[in-house]
Amino acid sequence: MATITAADVNKLRTITGAGMMDCKKALVEADGDFDLAIENLRKKGQKVAANRSDRESTEGAAIAVVSADKKEGVVITLNCETDFVGKNEGFVKLATDLANLALNYNSKDELLAADFNGISVSEKLIEQTGVIGEKIEIGSFERLSGEFVGSYIHAGNKIATLTALSANVAGAEEAARNVAMQAAAMNPIALNEAGVDASIIEKEIEIAKEQLRAEGKPEAMLDNIAKGKIQRFYKDNTLVNQDYIKDGAMSVAAYVKSVDGGLTVTGFRRVALG
Structure with a gap:
């Protein structure tokens, strides 16, 4: 039987992130075979993952990253079961590493199949389920492209956003971050009026008309008054029309134009835990 030293146990712990006793047992x-020990730990992870497959994983970390050329961005959530694990430094680092890897892929399925230090991402998640003892999975996966992409991660990694601007101009980085912060705080349903589904507008018009009827407004006036309410709906719920959170005297679109007269917001992505 091979002699297992403390250095061997520590080496395996460094490689896998598993607990000291688990590493020694593996x-x-x-019998001292590192590859077999790693495989055994991963099998343990698979067993734990199977046992926890029906558990909810609504905690974790939302991470947004942008490519070096600022043309691409990805935002993902790495989900777990408890806030305690979600705040763990090692867990947040894993989420950040996976987000950076995700820049190279176009979908969650591609990311899960990608290589992560010699094993696939999906295998790594199973391994970490065994190590941590909680269900670990990739939740959201969103990409965004543009002439200049910026990001924002809200304190505690609960919300992460990306925004795209029409040009890489002086002040674009700060502007993109400020607009990403706006999207995180105000949770718009679309970029602008064109992005709002027609069924939503029809429903809002019907609600507005019913409210107006209840107030005793004449039927002939309902359409015009309802249109005004829809404009308010756009102002509250579409990113570029919202009041800018740092200066309520201007809209987000006006703020961006104050940075550069030709600058516009061309897209955004927002993901949140829960």
């Missing part, structure tokens, strides 16, 4: 069972 090495003993594998």
Whole structure:
């Protein structure tokens, strides 16, 4: 039987992130074979993952990252079961590493199949389920492209956003971040009027008309008054029309134009835990 030293246990712990006792047990069972010990730990993770497959993973970390050339951005959530794990430094680092890896892929399925230090991302998540003892999974996966992409992660990693601007101009980085902060705080349903589904507008018009009827307004006036309420709906719920959170005297679109007269917001992505 191979002699298992403290250095061996620590080495396996460094490689896998598993607990000291788990690493020692895995090495003993594998008779000192590191590859077999790693495989055994991963199998343990698979067993834990299967046992927790029906658990809700609504906590975790939302991470947004942008490519070096500022043309692409990705925002993901790495989900777990408890806020305690979601705040763990190692967990947040794993989420950040996965977000940076995600810049190279176009979908969650592609990311899950990607190589992560010799194993696939999906295998890494199973491994970490075994290590942590909670269900770990990629939740949201969103990409955004543009002439200049910026990001914002809200304190505690609960919300992460991306915004795209029409040009890389002086002040674009600050503007993109400020607009991303706006999207995080105000949760718009669309970029502008064109992005709002027609069924939503029809429903809002019907609600407005019913309210007006209840107030005793004449039927002939309902359409015009309802249109005014829809304009208010756009102002409250579409990113570029919202009041800018740092200066309520201007809209987000006006703020961006104050940075550069030709600058516009061309897209955004927002993901949140829960």
